Amino acid sequence: MPKLKVALYWAASCGGCEIATLAIGERILQLAEAADIVFWPVAIDAKYKDVEEMEDGSIDACLFNGAVRNSENEHMARLLRQKSKILIAYGSCAYEGCIPGLANFFNARAILECAFLETASTDNGGKTLPQPKFNVPEGELDLPVLYDTVKTLAQVVDVDYSVPGCPPEESATWMALEALISGKLPPRGAVIAPPATAVCNDCPRIKNEKKVRAFHRTYEIVPDPDKCLLEQGLLCCGVGTRGGCGALCPRAGMPCTGCYGPVEGVRDQGSHLLSAWASIIDSNDPDEIKNILDGIVDPAGSAYRYSLPASMINRARVKP
Numbered sequence: 001m002p003k004l005k006v007a008l009y010w011a012a013s014c015g016g017c018e019i020a021t022l023a024i025g026e027r028i029l030q031l032a033e034a035a036d037i038v039f040w041p042v043a044i045d046a047k048y049k050d051v052e053e054m055e056d057g058s059i060d061a062c063l064f065n066g067a068v069r070n071s072e073n074e075h076m077a078r079l080l081r082q083k084s085k086i087l088i089a090y091g092s093c094a095y096e097g098c099i100p101g102l103a104n105f106f107n108a109r110a111i112l113e114c115a116f117l118e119t120a121s122t123d124n125g126g127k128t129l130p131q132p133k134f135n136v137p138e139g140e141l142d143l144p145v146l147y148d149t150v151k152t153l154a155q156v157v158d159v160d161y162s163v164p165g166c167p168p169e170e171s172a173t174w175m176a177l178e179a180l181i182s183g184k185l186p187p188r189g190a191v192i193a194p195p196a197t198a199v200c201n202d203c204p205r206i207k208n209e210k211k212v213r214a215f216h217r218t219y220e221i222v223p224d225p226d227k228c229l230l231e232q233g234l235l236c237c238g239v240g241t242r243g244g245c246g247a248l249c250p251r252a253g254m255p256c257t258g259c260y261g262p263v264e265g266v267r268d269q270g271s272h273l274l275s276a277w278a279s280i281i282d283s284n285d286p287d288e289i290k291n292i293l294d295g296i297v298d299p300a301g302s303a304y305r306y307s308l309p310a311s312m313i314n315r316a317r318v319k320p
Helices: 016-034 048-052 071-083 099-105 108-118 170-182 269-279 286-293 299-303
Strands: 004-010 035-039 059-065 068-070 084-090 133-136 139-142 146-151 161-163
Touching (some): 004 071, 016 170, 035 059, 048 071, 059 071, 059 170, 068 071, 071 084, 084 170, 099 146, 099 299, 108 146, 269 299
Parallel strands (some): 004 035, 004 059, 059 084, 084 161
Antiparallel strands (some): 068 146
């Protein structure tokens, strides 16, 4: 039986998903027996032209991690879709937009000006911003065009499956790879992750009535090691986040930040979380409610930390 041909690619992301693929441990030997990696720029010497010369559909499966935020990301998303029988949005950036997607609260111009003109550590007397094209004696240089809007992979090309997580846990990664190896794939469009409801259902912390009179940032209090973190006023996203990670963060005393995406049946994770947090405020006084809500320093960024591009909001309206 011929080996599978597998590709991996890293677009707008931090690189954590590249490392996560190796977390399957010794089972990587099973993968090596069943598949050859034909394209993985971070690990093997392969060029874009090598992919361009492949026959369409000759790659059995591509694990594409990272959001699409510039012209190079989009070019590779379309190219790998063309060359791959199965395209998997691997990790939160490809699946939902993730941290790069928070750029959708701004536009490309504002981001470039912040990075190259406004930061205190930047010495840029000429106020030069990156240009897509620039002529030098040797010829024309070009950089990818930074888009105003960060997109998920599925907003650019058709995606067959998604694997959630920032980065995906080993169990979800292996579920996807094992399904590829065995040929026993779920229905197209499925999110591949261990079966679960919300993170709260995997969390062993004691849960009582959720009523809070103040919200806290994680450095402001030392939480009770056994009590529900949300009930202690810490912005835990477990109530609105897909389980399957084993509630690793709450078990370690850190609130869930929402990286596994929305629970089944929820269209907009951010609005779901905002509603949940608002519902536990223990006051009927408008002024006190406002003071309590002021304890949430960045409500939009906290609720949409991973999911802004995939949400119904998608992006902020920014004046040109």
